[in-house]
Amino acid sequence: MSEYTKPLPKPSPTSRPFWDAAKRHQLMLQRCGACGQFIYYPRDRCPNCFADELKWQRASGLGKVYSYTVVHRASSRHFMEPYILAIVELDEGPKMTTNIVADPRAVHVDMPVAVYFDDVTPDRTLVKFKAA
């Protein structure tokens, strides 16, 4: 098995629950107890109302492609093969930077997608999406 050379997330105390859940193949989001908003990426306070009442909640894992690009030539030597970078708008509201695992010709804006957990290393799982 070839070594994984792409950048890996280094969880912070704030984000560790998100990555730990991803490893269990669960998509967890923070939700603000004061204003009700779902939050991505993890914060210490709600970026909307700034209340200190964030709680973790399991998300549906469903969303739509808000936009995407097929990267034919990346700005990083770690990404040599063409790949699909996307912004997915989750049904719960937040947007996520992610990858779509699909044939590039099949991807389009507004495409319904479902979460796909990519266990890129024994320790780390990235949260990606596939056609729903």
Added chain:
Amino acid sequence: MSIKAKAAAIGIGELKPLKEPGDNTALGLMAKVTAEAIADAGLEKKDIDGFLVGVPFADPGFIYPASAAEVLGLHLKMLNQVDIGGASPAGMIWRAAAAIDAGMCNAVLCLVADLNRRGDQRPPTVSVMREFEAPYGNIGANCGYAMIAHRHMFEYSTKPEQMAKVAVDQRTNALKNPLATFNDKPLTISDVLNSRMIVDPLHIFEIVSPVSGGAAVIVASPEVAKRAKHPPVWLLGAGEYCNHSSITYAPSLTESPIKIAADSAFKMAGLKPKDMQLVCPYDCYTITVIVTLEDAGFCKKGQGGPFVAEHDLTYKGDFPCNTHGGQLSFGQPGLAGGMSHVTEMIRQLMGRGGERQVKNASLGYVNGNGGIMSEQVGLVMERRS
């Protein structure tokens, strides 16, 4: 309170970008453009008492402004670094005017230079960008603008050939700019659309090329401006706005923070977009120009594609835009790429546009853009006769 007409740009220095950095140093290029700008203003180095500088990727460091000032032999009453990405140069202009209006200093050197060397490591991004963007390959600026372009195409039916037109007209401008990196042959829409696809839907001719270079502008008080060699170009209005860093977390991909920055600038100036005779919008990509023209109010939201297709954006056209060629043809010497829009506006309003001079241009709008449509600065500038 307003900084309307409280300070003027009186001198510029700008290097022809170098494709290869050679033996140059970033500090060396800074010295070269500083000397050029001071001479252009008709001042002496001892007249400079304010300093705003961008930190070069080629030679970054802690406590940068004092170190660069020491190298240049400047003694200063105000100094700072401006770190708002590609918007830094435009952001320097209003910060200089504000410092002058506050009585802190009288002549501010706004300075940017950088080298594009293969293998240089860029300073690390902030932890959240490394954690939630880089693992998915959202690295560099290309991807974000490609996603803006796709969403714009989806929402407003913007066409690839409309985006390509921006690069084509700006190249026509560059053919009359001896300083431009790409000024040897014209481009056609099919040249652009047949060029290599880098980040779908953006082709290589729609993306800036990194080069080495530098630029400087001197902003002065009304008192100092009286001694200037060339007609002063007054800052009439300025606005700034930022509501995201990664484009993923922007409120919208297609409606940028430019709207608030530009509206603020026009309001301060007491003018409207239609009063402008020249527009120099930051152009890291073709789509950037289209979104800027919409959000700054030069056309309706979503109509940027048809607008650039139907108007002649050249120096002799009905909507002169980036008459220096834009960064797309001038090249992007680090932050000096963003200064090229400012220097071109000053040059044109002073009447020093040479073969590409826009007739009777006395009012213009500059847009500075940082990151992925993140930091935005709008400037309204005027030569008063």
